Amino acid sequence: MRNRFDEQLKRLHVELIQMGALCEDAISAAAEALLKGDASLAETAIEKEREIDQAEREVENLCLKLLLQQQPVARDLREISAALKMISDLERIGDQAADIAELTEHVRMPDESRAPHIGDMARSVIRMVTDSVDSFVKRDLTLARSVCDADDQVDALFERVKKELIALISADAAYGEQSLDLLMVAKYLERIGDHATNVAEWVEYSITGVHPSNN
Amino acid sequence: MKRHIFRAILAVALAVLLTSLVLIMGVLYGYFQDRITAELARSTAYIAHGLETQGMDYLTGRLPGDSRVTWVAADGTVLFDNREDPAGMENHAEREEIRDALLLGHGTAARYSDTLSQKTVYYALRLADGSVLRLADTQYSVWTLVLQAMQPVALVTLLAVCLALWLAGRVSRRLVEPINAIDPDAPGETAYEELAPLVGKLRSQNRRIQRQVEDLRRQREEFSAITENMSEGLLVIDRETRVLSYNTAALRLLGAEGPVKEAESVLALDREAGFRRCVEEALAGRRWEELLEREETCRRVLASPVEQDGDLTGAVLLVLDVTEKEQREALRREFTANVSHELKTPLTAILGTAEILENGMVRPEDIQHFAGNIHREAQRLIGLVNDIIKLSRLDEGGYAAQWETVDLYQQAGDVLDQLAPAADKKQVSMTLEGDCALVRGVPQIIEEIVYNLCDNAVAYNRQGGSVTVTVSAAAEGARIAVRDTGAGIPKEAQDRVFERFYRVDKSHSGGGTGLGLSIVKHGAAYLGARVELDSEPGRGSTFTVTFPPAGT
Numbered sequence: 001m002r003n004r005f006d007e008q009l010k011r012l013h014v015e016l017i018q019m020g021a022l023c024e025d026a027i028s029a030a031a032e033a034l035l036k037g038d039a040s041l042a043e044t045a046i047e048k049e050r051e052i053d054q055a056e057r058e059v060e061n062l063c064l065k066l067l068l069q070q071q072p073v074a075r076d077l078r079e080i081s082a083a084l085k086m087i088s089d090l091e092r093i094g095d096q097a098a099d100i101a102e103l104t105e106h107v108r109m110p111d112e113s114r115a116p117h118i119g120d121m122a123r124s125v126i127r128m129v130t131d132s133v134d135s136f137v138k139r140d141l142t143l144a145r146s147v148c149d150a151d152d153q154v155d156a157l158f159e160r161v162k163k164e165l166i167a168l169i170s171a172d173a174a175y176g177e178q179s180l181d182l183l184m185v186a187k188y189l190e191r192i193g194d195h196a197t198n199v200a201e202w203v204e205y206s207i208t209g210v211h212p213s214n215n
Numbered sequence: 216m217k218r219h220i221f222r223a224i225l226a227v228a229l230a231v232l233l234t235s236l237v238l239i240m241g242v243l244y245g246y247f248q249d250r251i252t253a254e255l256a257r258s259t260a261y262i263a264h265g266l267e268t269q270g271m272d273y274l275t276g277r278l279p280g281d282s283r284v285t286w287v288a289a290d291g292t293v294l295f296d297n298r299e300d301p302a303g304m305e306n307h308a309e310r311e312e313i314r315d316a317l318l319l320g321h322g323t324a325a326r327y328s329d330t331l332s333q334k335t336v337y338y339a340l341r342l343a344d345g346s347v348l349r350l351a352d353t354q355y356s357v358w359t360l361v362l363q364a365m366q367p368v369a370l371v372t373l374l375a376v377c378l379a380l381w382l383a384g385r386v387s388r389r390l391v392e393p394i395n396a397i398d399p400d401a402p403g404e405t406a407y408e409e410l411a412p413l414v415g416k417l418r419s420q421n422r423r424i425q426r427q428v429e430d431l432r433r434q435r436e437e438f439s440a441i442t443e444n445m446s447e448g449l450l451v452i453d454r455e456t457r458v459l460s461y462n463t464a465a466l467r468l469l470g471a472e473g474p475v476k477e478a479e480s481v482l483a484l485d486r487e488a489g490f491r492r493c494v495e496e497a498l499a500g501r502r503w504e505e506l507l508e509r510e511e512t513c514r515r516v517l518a519s520p521v522e523q524d525g526d527l528t529g530a531v532l533l534v535l536d537v538t539e540k541e542q543r544e545a546l547r548r549e550f551t552a553n554v555s556h557e558l559k560t561p562l563t564a565i566l567g568t569a570e571i572l573e574n575g576m577v578r579p580e581d582i583q584h585f586a587g588n589i590h591r592e593a594q595r596l597i598g599l600v601n602d603i604i605k606l607s608r609l610d611e612g613g614y615a616a617q618w619e620t621v622d623l624y625q626q627a628g629d630v631l632d633q634l635a636p637a638a639d640k641k642q643v644s645m646t647l648e649g650d651c652a653l654v655r656g657v658p659q660i661i662e663e664i665v666y667n668l669c670d671n672a673v674a675y676n677r678q679g680g681s682v683t684v685t686v687s688a689a690a691e692g693a694r695i696a697v698r699d700t701g702a703g704i705p706k707e708a709q710d711r712v713f714e715r716f717y718r719v720d721k722s723h724s725g726g727g728t729g730l731g732l733s734i735v736k737h738g739a740a741y742l743g744a745r746v747e748l749d750s751e752p753g754r755g756s757t758f759t760v761t762f763p764p765a766g767t
Contacts, residue, residue: 010457011455013483014456014480014482016456017486018491020486021486025488137486
């Protein structure tokens with residue numbers, strides 16, 4: 001019985017890794033599409049989002065099956081409930097990556113000199129998503145905590161991007177529509193950063209048994 | 216086993232105890248009956264004697280013992296009974312003991328009473344007058360005896376059972392002890408000869424197992440020695456993507472940290488899309504190949520499914536470091552593009568000039584100039600083709616020429632003589648220093664090396680500069696250094712000047728083929744020599760070629 005349970009826990013782990021990797025793919029593709037203006041990459045991001053939804057349902061089913069059939073306790077229970085929470089955050093990351101990809105179809109990036117920080121922001125966010133998935137894969141507490149710290153940087157970057165876009169509009173009103181789209185992109189990126197933080201927090205919870213928000 | 220022996224001993228002891236109790240009881244019963252009969256016979260004889268001497272009076276008087284006494288006449292009529300009224304008693308002639316006594320002189324019989332709890336033993340004796348005197352005594356039946364003896368018997372049985380328990384425990388322990396003493400890992404001699412074949416078998420099996428374990432260990436060591444020394448990464452995974460076997464090269468190439476935890480998924484090592492695709496496809500039963508590019512490195516992953524008896528059981532992943540191969544591939548593509556370009560440039564010039572000449576658009580006095588152009592470009596073309604041929608020969612190691620001893624000093628002198636016109640044109644002064652230094656090598660290649668170095672030193676020198684060639688013979692090998700006073704080579708370009716067609720000056724204004732230093736590098740490598748470059752932008756460069764000691 002225990003053996004079978006362990007098997008299923010391992011499978012859950014693998015499926016979560018796969019789902020995390022899909023999220024990384026989606027956000028990287030969306031960011032590339034934005035920064036390089038490549039429409040085919042936007043397609044990839046949207047396609048990945050569908051795969052992520054599929055993966056979420058599968059992981060959810062597996063989690064519920066484990067909870068009902070095995071009635072886990074202590075550490076196992078913590079791991080499964082953390083997984084359940086994590087997948088909804090991962091799914092949101094996928095959604096927002098797809099939203100960014102959709103926006104890239106009619107937004108042109110202004111040249112780097114005018115809005116230099118949105119690229120940085122995208123890169124930081126990708127790093128955060130990668131690190132949060134990594135911290136889960138390796139059960140690395142310090143990495144999980146570093147993700148939470150990186151979120152502050154991303155928030156600061158968002159403020160700077162906002163100021164840059166305001167400056168862009170006040171310099172030339174023709175940039176208005178585009179700037180608003182870019183602001184949306186920045187907001188989505190900022191949200192993805194928040195979700196990555198959530199994932200990292202759940203990783204911390206599943207390792208230590210204490211959710212960082214309780215401290 | 217101990218329990219079995221214990222039970223068997225106990226069962227045997229109890230069975231023996233019960234059987235002997237029963238038998239003893241039976242034997243004793245018979246013995247008692249015989250004794251009673253004998254007693255009766257003696258009493259009867261005594262009373263008979265009394266009766267014969269004193270008559271009826273003796274019977275009515277006090278009789279010895281407490282037996283029932285009956286006197287029966289020869290016809291069976293009861294004459295006297297000391298317990299009942301003789302008148303009320305039936306004729307006794309047919310009673311077994313009386314009949315026997317009438318016939319044989321005496322008779323015995325034993326009869327159970329109605330309740331079966333008592334048995335009456337009779338003894339009859341024929342008197343001289345033909346009448347019969349009978350004595351009867353009661354004896355308890357076996358069952359009554361048993362019932363009466365129950366308490367002591369139970370006590371004895373209990374004691375016996377306790378003794379049996381204790382003894383059985385002790386004995387069984389003693390019996391089993393030598394068997395327990397056998398060490399299954401190293402069975403020695405045994406106290407029981409019945410166990411000797413078993414112990415022998417155990418010993419031989421132990422040896423066999425040990426041998427097999429040893430074989431397995433060796434095989435595993437061989438396998439890991441092979442895989443560990445592979446530069447390719449090897450991963451074996453099962454259907455659930457768990458890593459069954461891996462080597463350190465795989466971890467290095469995937470950029471993962473070891474060691475891999477037990478039953479860890481391979482996706483925890485790397486979850487790049489291409490890698491995931493490989494794992495997925497291989498576990499779906501298809502061979503797959505992906506190129507993973509990350510930053511500076513480039514890896515090729517080959518995934519093959521593993522099937523056993525038609526069932527998919529896992530996959531084997533091979534990770535190859537193809538960074539160098541990809542770089543070489545890129546270099547080759549660049550080289551091909553460069554060659555085509557370099558060949559085309561002079562050809563275009565020749566073609567254009569020839570066309571103009573053909574169309575008669577040139578004044579007769581300019582023909583010489585145009586022909587000169589064609590000549591110069593054609594020469595450049597030939598130089599280029601020659602250089603390429605030299606390089607490809609060096610590449611293939613196709614120099615079949617004899618190795619000879621060459622004097623570097625003399626060689627350098629020859630080359631400088633050859634270059635004197637070009638140097639004069641640029642007003643570059645050339646000096647040769649040092650003295651005779653012998654090296655072993657292919658003369659043509661040595662000449663190429665020295666020529667190309669000096670040619671470059673002149674060609675890329677400034678107007679009125681100088682070229683100093685120093686030849687020296689040292690213990691670690693002969694050496695030739697060519698120093699110029701040209702523009703020098705910037706730091707970042709110093710590694711690249713030996714590449715084919717690489718030029719520090721991108722404008723291609725200096726002439727030359729761009730292959731000279733490449734020939735020097737490959738030629739030196741062919742001869743086992745070492746090329747060093749020391750340069751400072753604006754102050755000139757020094758190329759030093761150190762040949763291996765002539766003795767080797």
